[in-house]
Amino acid sequence: MMAGSEWLRQTRRTYFGNAAAQRDFRVQLRGNRSMLLFGLYLAILITVAYFKYGEIANNATISVVQAQRELRDFYTLIVSLLAGMVAIVTPGLAATTIVMERQRRSLDLVFSAPVAPRYYLVGKIIAVYRYIWMLLILSLPVTAACVVLGGASWSDVLTVYGMLSVHGLLFAAIGLLMSTVSSKPVAAVVWTYIAVAGYLFASTGAGAAYSYRPMMAGGEVPFIVGLSPFSAIFTVGTYTPLYGYHVPNYLLASLAILVGVRLCLLGAGSILSEGRETANLRIHWMLLAAACSFGFCYWLVTEGGYSGMATNTSFGSSDPHAAVLGYGLFWVMTPLVLALPTLAAYGEDGYIRQRVNGWFDVRHTFDGTPAGAMPYIVLVILSTSVAALGGIAAAGGNLPSALFAVYVVYAMGFWGLFWAIARVASSYGIGLKAARTAVVASVVLLIALPVPFLSAVSAQSLGREESAAWDFYLLRPVLMFNHYRPEIAIGYGLGLVAVALGLNSWSEWNRKRLAVASA
Amino acid sequence: MLEVKNLRKEYGGLTAVKGVSFTLQPGDIFGFIGSNGAGKTTTIRMISTLLEPTSGTAILNGHDIKKDPMAVRRSIGYMPDFFGLYDDVKVWEYLDFFAAIYEVPPRDRPAIIDNVLELTDLTVKKDAFVQSLSRGMQQRLCLARCLVHDPALLLLDEPASGLDPRARAELKELIIELGRMGKIVIVSSHILPELADFCNTVGIIERGEMLAFGDVNQIVRDLHPTRALETKLLRDAEVAAQIVASLPGVLGATMKGENGLRIEFNGDAEAQAEVVRALVQGGHGVLDFREDQADLEDVFLKLTTGAVN
Numbered sequence: 001m002m003a004g005s006e007w008l009r010q011t012r013r014t015y016f017g018n019a020a021a022q023r024d025f026r027v028q029l030r031g032n033r034s035m036l037l038f039g040l041y042l043a044i045l046i047t048v049a050y051f052k053y054g055e056i057a058n059n060a061t062i063s064v065v066q067a068q069r070e071l072r073d074f075y076t077l078i079v080s081l082l083a084g085m086v087a088i089v090t091p092g093l094a095a096t097t098i099v100m101e102r103q104r105r106s107l108d109l110v111f112s113a114p115v116a117p118r119y120y121l122v123g124k125i126i127a128v129y130r131y132i133w134m135l136l137i138l139s140l141p142v143t144a145a146c147v148v149l150g151g152a153s154w155s156d157v158l159t160v161y162g163m164l165s166v167h168g169l170l171f172a173a174i175g176l177l178m179s180t181v182s183s184k185p186v187a188a189v190v191w192t193y194i195a196v197a198g199y200l201f202a203s204t205g206a207g208a209a210y211s212y213r214p215m216m217a218g219g220e221v222p223f224i225v226g227l228s229p230f231s232a233i234f235t236v237g238t239y240t241p242l243y244g245y246h247v248p249n250y251l252l253a254s255l256a257i258l259v260g261v262r263l264c265l266l267g268a269g270s271i272l273s274e275g276r277e278t279a280n281l282r283i284h285w286m287l288l289a290a291a292c293s294f295g296f297c298y299w300l301v302t303e304g305g306y307s308g309m310a311t312n313t314s315f316g317s318s319d320p321h322a323a324v325l326g327y328g329l330f331w332v333m334t335p336l337v338l339a340l341p342t343l344a345a346y347g348e349d350g351y352i353r354q355r356v357n358g359w360f361d362v363r364h365t366f367d368g369t370p371a372g373a374m375p376y377i378v379l380v381i382l383s384t385s386v387a388a389l390g391g392i393a394a395a396g397g398n399l400p401s402a403l404f405a406v407y408v409v410y411a412m413g414f415w416g417l418f419w420a421i422a423r424v425a426s427s428y429g430i431g432l433k434a435a436r437t438a439v440v441a442s443v444v445l446l447i448a449l450p451v452p453f454l455s456a457v458s459a460q461s462l463g464r465e466e467s468a469a470w471d472f473y474l475l476r477p478v479l480m481f482n483h484y485r486p487e488i489a490i491g492y493g494l495g496l497v498a499v500a501l502g503l504n505s506w507s508e509w510n511r512k513r514l515a516v517a518s519a
Numbered sequence: 520m521l522e523v524k525n526l527r528k529e530y531g532g533l534t535a536v537k538g539v540s541f542t543l544q545p546g547d548i549f550g551f552i553g554s555n556g557a558g559k560t561t562t563i564r565m566i567s568t569l570l571e572p573t574s575g576t577a578i579l580n581g582h583d584i585k586k587d588p589m590a591v592r593r594s595i596g597y598m599p600d601f602f603g604l605y606d607d608v609k610v611w612e613y614l615d616f617f618a619a620i621y622e623v624p625p626r627d628r629p630a631i632i633d634n635v636l637e638l639t640d641l642t643v644k645k646d647a648f649v650q651s652l653s654r655g656m657q658q659r660l661c662l663a664r665c666l667v668h669d670p671a672l673l674l675l676d677e678p679a680s681g682l683d684p685r686a687r688a689e690l691k692e693l694i695i696e697l698g699r700m701g702k703i704v705i706v707s708s709h710i711l712p713e714l715a716d717f718c719n720t721v722g723i724i725e726r727g728e729m730l731a732f733g734d735v736n737q738i739v740r741d742l743h744p745t746r747a748l749e750t751k752l753l754r755d756a757e758v759a760a761q762i763v764a765s766l767p768g769v770l771g772a773t774m775k776g777e778n779g780l781r782i783e784f785n786g787d788a789e790a791q792a793e794v795v796r797a798l799v800q801g802g803h804g805v806l807d808f809r810e811d812q813a814d815l816e817d818v819f820l821k822l823t824t825g826a827v828n
Contacts, residue, residue, distance in 0.1 A: 019619030027607045105603040109664070112567045112597035113620045114589045355530050 013119070020110075020123025021130070024097070028131055038138060045081060045142045052077055053145070068150065075151035076233060078143055079160050083167070083229035085135060087196060090168045093128045094175025095192035096185045098268070103185065107272070117269035117277060125172050125265070132168035136161050156236050159250055163232040166254045171196050173264035180268040203228035226253025259288065270368065278368030285339070286380050290387035293332050297325070297391030306397045322400035326407025326489070329388055330478045333380065336415060337443060341436035343377070344422035346370040347429065354432055356511065359423065359504055370426075374419055381411045406489045410477050413496025417474075418442060420503035427507040429514055446474050520544055521566075521672055521703050525575035528561050528727075535561045537727040538575060543705070543720065545671070548698040550718035550735075551707040552819055558727040559707040560600065563674050566705070567597040579672055593621065596665025600677035600707075602657050606650035610641060610660060613649055614667055621668035628667075635663040639693065655686030662693060672703045679710055691717055715815040725823045735815060742821055743813040745770060748782040748794065753804025756780055762801055763794055781811075 028034060056062070056070045101107050110120060146152045175192045182188035207225035211234065214221050226235035226249050235253055239246035266281040300306045306321065346354040357364065357371045364372030365379060385408050389399055418439055425438035450473055458469035470476055477489035521543045528536040536558040543549050553559045564570040566577045568588040576583055582590040605613055611632055618628045636642045639659040644652060652660060658678065665673055675694070679687045687710075695717050697704055708714050714721065715735055722732040731738050752759055760772040760780055768786015775781040782794065791810075798805050 013622070017619075017625075019616050022619070023605070023608065023612070023616045026612065027605075030607065104605070105599070105601045106605060107603075108569055108599055109597070109603045109617075110620065112569055112592060112595065113617065114592040114622060115620050116589075119620075355533075 014122050018123035020120050021126035024127035045139055049142045071149050071151035075146040079233050086164050086168045086229055090171035091175045091192040091196045094172040095179050095189045097124050098179035099182050099185050099188040117272040121265050121268055128172040159236045163250050164229055166257050167229040169261050170257050173261040177264040177268045180271045207231045223249040223252035279366035282366045286383055290383045293384045294387040294391040297388045298395045301392055301395035301397035319401040319403050322403035325400050327478045329407055330411050340418050341439040343373040344419040345435035346426045347432035347435050377415050406493055409493035410489050413493050416500030417496050420500040423507040424503050427511040521579050523577045526565055526572050527574045529573040535727055539729045541732050543703045545701045546698055547720050548704045548718045550714035550721040553724035557724045563676050567674050594671045596670040597674045598661050598665050602661055604649045609646055609648055611645045617664045618667040635666045639663040655682055675706045711815045723822050730822045739813050739818055742818050745783050745785045747811040748784050749811050750780045751807035752778045755803055759803045762797055
């Protein structure tokens, strides 16, 4: 009861009257800078609207249907401009907030007060969110013209505004995460824009790819179109059937984006609390991977895709259920590549210190120290595997054969290899940043670069045709070739585990050797 | 009351603090002395809950830094060895922000801000921007920030660094006043004579180990059980040395410079007066006679080697 009331009090304190939000907002609006920016922003919006509307109004020969379409395009243009504004302004507002605090060394003062990273980060994000809403509300006179002229309804406008503001939250969260990770404001801004650009590229591309067919067929577009602010307009009036219910796409897209916001904030909180909130972050990532795995498998069985696998001839006499689920298991975990440099590398980089405390210790699974990296990777692989099987069982499907276990071993070997590379790089005492860069470089070297080379050697491109040359490619066991060969998955799985252990032994020997030499 | 129990901090293979323990009562002003890298700041950061101890703990008025860090934070005011000020806010806004994060009710904040500004002599700067303040004023503003929530413990890490003599003197007075108000004040500093002036307790730390802890005078006495008397004579210092060497309480007398004597002494005031009398009666012409008192600096130099982690 006491804990509940304390949680309520802290939550109310965090979201209402947050001191960090008030301070930032006060500074944001101080002086003439904000007024000038608002004026410029409105001037751009009005100018674009004026010329676009003039183009429509001056066309005397236009039909009513054509005029309606033009007005709809006018509305789409305005929303795209707003999406662009959100994508440009929000990261800029958020990217420097934490790094500037670190530079002026005020973070220690804040965190010596009864303030959790959550309170502070939420305060920062509220200040940015409030600013974005101010910009959206300022644009209302322009979008109101669309409503009056018939390009959209008020509910369309409000829904899209809501979606854009949720995107603003995501970009602010990405900015805060980058700001927390970076040691210099310029680096924080650059990395934030790179991350946001990457997100926009991926989400817009995925939205276009997945919505093209249903749109052409006159069906509902999937909710993922709402993951990009530039296609948020398509979430209005569209639905996704879910267990017999028609759930609005804007709701599902917002939910997915908010999960992303939470993960970014947990990541930032983990760094700000010097690892004390890392457990929270890791548990969230693990549960998210397991939930995706469970949901995907459940959907696969209920939609009939799972039973259809049995007819897949590529797998020959092997169990296609086991093979396809193995493929799925591996690809569900690919976001690990983003976390791996942070998980496995150790060393020092300015204020960030990751001191080695062994190479495998289950007691450190969630605390963010190097000894907990491999236990955590193993736990994620196992929980994702169990969730996949659980999803199939829950939906009434037949469980795959033991062949599935080969893919679990392969996943461990694959991620273990990059973990071991991180430890080898770290063992040379080159610093945390350099060790993390080495991991990224090894991923590029072993995964991306061989593709054009192998394509040239085999005269066949990735995934199209089987060739002996591709057997040497690290991702060979999870590439869908015409002829499935289970022995490759088994060989790679065991081989990679052995290589990872060998590299780790080397790194431990090297680390101890250098420690003795420096002593 | 603050109880620090076997506080230890390890970073990988490096032990920055090796089981530091001490207890302070309300009103105590504790001078924390040590070279750069000795472990002072790490200890202070652990007590302020900014760093998690590897082992051991500290308990402030019943609240454990490990089990209940938020309650501890409500009772401490931490002033690091840097200002960490927000340049783009006014003085009262800065204090209002910290009062808010320390959960001071909004209706109480204006009065509290006025009070701490008065205490730190910054009332006239209430509406000035923080960036316009001098270094001394910024230092006082930092102290004002530490006081907005009326903490029981103040952790001041090198508070006098970079201040001019007047600002230092003002800061010293302020710290003494805070001690009088019943607060526990922990001050780390390199300026040892200053600490001796206003600290009633000191601790000397080196390579993460507490070498000495206790009352300033007691530590000095413990390390220097004998006193040294120095005298300057007009003539025959060597003869005078032989005379005083036989007096009660005198452990030895050695020549110091031209006609100077250094007398190792452990007698009482009567015996000390007897030494003066013997020198005068001997006709040596006493030009100067004083006790060479050991101070904190002597103690520090005697105890430490200058080694760091």
